[in-house]
Amino acid sequence: xxxxxxxxxxxxxxxxxxxxxxxxxxxxxxxxxxxxxxxxxxxxxxxxxxxxxxxxxxxxxxxxxxxxxxxxxxxxxxxxxxxxxxxxxxxxxxxxxxxxxxxxxx
Numbered sequence: 001x002x003x004x005x006x007x008x009x010x011x012x013x014x015x016x017x018x019x020x021x022x023x024x025x026x027x028x029x030x031x032x033x034x035x036x037x038x039x040x041x042x043x044x045x046x047x048x049x050x051x052x053x054x055x056x057x058x059x060x061x062x063x064x065x066x067x068x069x070x071x072x073x074x075x076x077x078x079x080x081x082x083x084x085x086x087x088x089x090x091x092x093x094x095x096x097x098x099x100x101x102x103x104x105x106x
Contacts, residue, residue: 002038002094010042014088022050042091044106045099049087052103053080 009032016024029043056076063069083099090097 006036006038007092007094009036009039010091011088013039013042013046014084014091017046017050017084022047025050038094038096041096042087045087045097045102046084047106048102048104049080049083049099051105052101055103 009028013025013028016028025043025046029039029047033040033043053076057073057080060069060072060076063072079101083101087097087099
């Protein structure tokens with residue numbers, strides 16, 4: 001059974017990301033990953049999301065030279081925002097949500 005505290009901390013991983021990008025979620029994950037498999041899972045998902053979408057944004061930025069990037073940049077940005085919000089909602093409802101289109105690095 002997943003406690004309310006675990007759900008709240010998993011939710012905070014996603015919400016704090018809007019203010020601090022990677023520092024806040026990384027701190028929460030590093031402090032609580034050994035105590036809760038649920039927090040560890042969502043921390044890894046968010047960090048994989050951040051790493052993947054940083055790569056996607058960089059490639060899209062380079063592709064601006066070919067004019068394709070002008071289309072890709074808003075799509076990649078919107079996808080990152082939407083998947084972060086979905087991850088936060090799923091974390092708070094106590095679900096293990098696997099974010100699509102991620103490079104599983106961690």
